[in-house]
Amino acid sequence: MLVETSPSATRREVRTARQQGLSIGCVPTMGALHAGHVSLIDAARQQCDFVVATIFVNPTQFGPGEDFLKYPRTLDADLEMCRVAGANLVFTPPVTAMYADSAQTIVRVTKLAQVLEGAHRPGHFDGVSTVVTKLFNTTEPDRAYFGQKDYQQQLIIRQMAADLDQPVEIVTCPIIREPDGLAMSSRNRYLSPHDRQLASRIFQALKLAEQLAAESPLPPTEIAWAMTNHLNSVDGIAVQYAVIADPVTLEPLADRSDSAVALIAAKIGATRLIDNQILRFR
């Protein structure tokens, strides 16, 4: 497995692979890898000949007061996981290789990025869409892999790729969960044992929504209310949003329709977690 820190060396390696007729898969990550990331590398390995994982804790997608400085950095373990998972190349640049002091260009998805995570984390998605564009331009992949756990993010990246004619197919992979249902996240390691127990209520709330959609005649607003109630019924969980939305536009859903997505953001102690679940109405 190759490990590169320079964008130009990375592009050179990828182009060499392409000249050999290999198709390219890219798995962008911020490191602190877990089984969710490994499932993305697995998917890329199944569909592509040459898999590039990127590891970069991107400062521009963290707001003031967010966890950029304490975000877990576990490079040695990450590289070992990439190697075992079968990545061909890991691109792990320093911040200075990604952002010159003179840098002043952003890629902005407007409408989709203004709601939910975008409303709670101003500027977050500008940072995401800009860095993902840079990673696409450096690794020139045929396909790129994102987890459904960041539901709004994968929608925004699909929108961006389509709007800008980026020559890449976006593949969204299923959420990987702990045995009690908690969605895998690099931020789970922030949780105290007590908070870790509480965190499973997020999954329980989503399962409740799934059940109410499938088995009751309740409208989406009532289902969202039930999710919120389930989260609020214990101390230590602060709900930021718990909504039922259109799965493509993310607009709040007033009436039962063909499909929907339930989305939750909640703080468990100091740790902010997100999760989601596609719903089918009966």
Add this chain to the structure above:
Amino acid sequence: MLVETSPSATRREVRTARQQGLSIGCVPTMGALHAGHVSLIDAARQQCDFVVATIFVNPTQFGPGEDFLKYPRTLDADLEMCRVAGANLVFTPPVTAMYADSAQTIVRVTKLAQVLEGAHRPGHFDGVSTVVTKLFNTTEPDRAYFGQKDYQQQLIIRQMAADLDQPVEIVTCPIIREPDGLAMSSRNRYLSPHDRQLASRIFQALKLAEQLAAESPLPPTEIAWAMTNHLNSVDGIAVQYAVIADPVTLEPLADRSDSAVALIAAKIGATRLIDNQILRFR
């Protein structure tokens, strides 16, 4: 010469050329071609094996009240000029092929795009950087060619390409002028015979600045004042700006330094023209 209206067909043709080992040059234009555009195609032909010209009057870079609807559209003549100049492929998409109704992504260069043209034409450079990114993603060029006539534009595109790691070299080609010095522009055809005569004063003002920089000890602010005076000394010219700026940052230059650029925007009747000249101080 191939002519394509579809982005996917264009990408396919370019990739076929690349698979044959050919290097790709791209010349983005809005049509209404003149000798300035031909010089860009010539430069591309000298440096690249396969030259793609694009012809697209991009609505998103025109503001309300600007000349999008009346902008000259001369496709048959343009295609003939591309053919004679030796382009291998012309990509000339309809607006609907470039912008879906759902499109909501912009590429924004911030600082450089806020001054001069950016201040006089709000949103203009968002439209330019977004469409150029789309054209780069569709034609995947090794090099792309822009005219120095749009000085700020080529700076912004260089900044964007560097900031976003776009794998393309930006080449800026010299201004092509009429015998009396007027910079070639698709908008020159708007000028009445009387306004056409007045328009040469823009070039005269730039030559005056060049001479004062080379031969006098005047500071940049005084030279800018002399340019403005020359333009204002006849009726029918409305100066929008006439400045001496740093050639890289476009910040106004207070003191004589190694190099500078003189930039002018002026309305001659209803026609807005821009021009510029690199200065060397004695």
